Amino acid sequence: MIEEIKQYINGLATKFGAKVDSENSNSYAIRNNVGEEALRDNGAYFGFVEPEEGTSGQYHDFSLVIFPTNNEKAWLVCLGIGSSGFKNDYELASYPGVRRLFKNLITENGYCKSDFTDIESSLSKAFTGREDLRHLKNSISRYTKFLPVCEIIQDASSESAKKTIAAFVAAYAQLRNWPNNNDQRKAVNIALAPFVQKKVINTTSEVINLMTDRKFVVLQGPPGTGKTRTAKEAAQKIKAKVFFTQFHAETSYSDFIYGIRPDTSKETLLYKENHGIFSQAIKHALTHVNEDVVLIIDEINRANLANVLGPIFYLFEHKIEHSDIEIEIAPGLSINRLPSNFFVLATMNTADRSLAVVDFALRRRFAWYTIQPQALEGKYAKGVTKLANENSFFNSDFDEISKIFNWYASSEELSLQPGQGYFIAQTEEEMSNRIKYEIFPLIKEYLQEGLLRSAKEEFNTYFMNRINLSLVD
Template sequence: MSIENIRQFIKEKAEEFGAKMDSEFNKSYVERNNTGQEPLKDNGAYFGFIHPEEEVSGPFHDFSLTIFPNDQNKPWLVCLGIGSSGFKNDYELATYPGLRRLFSNLTNERGFCKTDFSDIETSLPKSITGNPSLQHIKNTIKTYTKVLPTCQIVNDPESEEGKEVIAAFVAGYAKLRDWPTNKDHRKAVTVALEPFLKTEINDKAEEVESLLMERKYIVLQGPPGTGKTRTAKGVADNINAMTFFTQFHAETSYSDFIFGLRPDTANEKLRYRGYLGSFSEALKHAVEHSSKKVVLIIDEINRANLSNVLGPIFYLFEHKMDVSNVEIEISPNFKVKKLPNNFFVIATMNSADRSLAVVDFALRRRFAWYPMTPKIINGQNKKLENVSVNKVPNEEFFFKEDFAVIEEIFNWYASSTELNLQPGEGYFIAKNETEMLNRIRYEIFPLIKEYLQEGLLRNAKEEFNNYFSTRINLSLFE
């Protein structure tokens, strides 16, 4: 395996991704190359890129693209490293969740990715330091064990698979250093990373349906605009079920959901009548029509006080309850020991609403929880007033470039919790450019501004502001 061939390969990839080496004062990286016969013999060989402000030799700071090679036809180790002098310019960058998110996609079971890229105190795990296939560079690994936040074993760097991994690490470093300056650079980076990035399936209805058949009671949770309610209705229709629908709110009570008394306004004299709630109506229909599937959709399930609303029926939500000697009274003359096999519940929960009650663990155990994340809508590509869009039903369009910009900002800057705030794909569907601009101006812009005012996504404020200033000529800070 030729070290010089791979050195040349990564330099060509760096240039393809936007790296500049025009002069001493305009360069994107400093190359380090310590691959002479002595370093190779002593297991200390390495080459790669470091920050352009660093020297060509000696200790250095900040993130590096580092490759530990050998000339024995044995595996190499491709790494994102940190200089032995620690952080100088890159500490804030190391704290961005998106950096770890990106490189975690580039590693598999033969690699490693730290949970905290700013950590230069924790050593590599034994899966790397004690790996039998890396014993030929064990001294090198031992030397740098605390400053390698992520690494990947590459069996043959000159194979197609090996070059694919190395190119992806160079692309990751290019994003880290912000090398791409035009569309061609960005496309080249995307192409290099694409084989490693996890892609969401476009239509999750089939998966949700399968989960519903298995677990019977499920919750679709995710940010607004991800199609939770639409998916619930679609699944119910697809299994040819009788559908009952209710939406919870802060004042939803046991009498609304199960059974209650209400004034009979049709009579001159005041009297009260019993009324079945939405749950009881659906359940009664399921009991009386045992050959027909019945689905109760509970929209915004976490907007109500669930302990008060569910009362004793909480006990019934056991999807594997075969036999029960406990009879629960649903209403006068209506008691059940278990929910019938043809009765299903699909609930939805808005994960972006921070003001709502936390769902307790007992309820979580009784329901299956399916995440609904923002996803690109695939379809017919079409240009609409110079905006790249995908066609969706009813002559509406999915504005994928706007979606992609917002998604990239969230992926790079948002914590795991803040990812639940990303506007779903429904925000980016419009009939034309004018309607899309209005959606950005009057829906997405106020939403992001509110997040920032609440202290969320602070590191992303300039990225968001640049997007809105460019797209709708509005600043978040005026």
């Protein structure tokens, strides 16, 4: 079985573009330590290292390593790091996309470090203490600091195991830039597809389910991801009465809940009541008990929430069943809990870094649903998806930007990725203008703020090729 898998991964490497027995240079060196003594749990392994590291001895940088057994017990397939540490791959290890790529390949039985540059921390005890890995205890303990990704293979001869091994080889090939033609790139993509293919998510249905359970929900995400549209669709699908408002820096308690304002229609100075959108929605919910009421608050984090919500903050507790504390909403309107048919859907732009951070008390009272950029479905043709209306979704541009963000952006920076709304246009000229006058200035501003620095050259190459503009003046 070991010899069969060794031949299998060598064949995959060639299929994915690796040069082997080349007169000029090979793409990898083969490490092979599968003798009888090694197989008695003294560190049996085989795999690939960088060609200059040779076939034996300590080595540097990333490797593909498999820990086999000569019986029916579990194997481990891993992305490894040489015990000599990093020489050329430290920058590569720091890219978030490397971790995201390999994290997709593991199941709940696998392990993936949170930081691939960390060669000081050992594998977690929850993983190394697994019963089905006891026979590999010595092997694991010897390399425990140098295995950022591990996946358990219960039966190396099975089709599912071979798919996992193929995906690891494909991911390693991608790291090493082995593919150099379309057939090789296609082969890599096919091997990775079962693991990295994104699931189609019905966002509106998920939001409705969450809203039904939690009642108060914030839809957060980058601009252009359709947060407001999703909120409106969710309210429409449950046939709710909708009240809508948009917060801004000057929104106050008297605007949102209740206050008094001067009556400018009179010659003498008089004041009149102002029932804010919140009071209006509550009144409607109380008088129409058989009708769902949804209050949509657009851009909820643009206002000073402590000032805007005031004492009603207490009421946003989705599990309040009984309370002897009454909160006055407006004169003649006091309640001790929000009506059961009253819901709040709010939106928050995660890319707007100038806004105040929402405090923990408010976060506890709301459920938070992240809407990420996602390709739009429709009729696909030459990098463009034809939508049901006259618009088109330019998915080739969306994919290019997404790939750069996925590879270089930190978890925090992912919230800055332009959403799918930026890539909808009727013509190629309109899309080019959107890139030139919307996406290009946005990315340039991010870079000027010190964000996505490692992706600067990738973005610059994209914009030069697409609209002949450089990020550097």
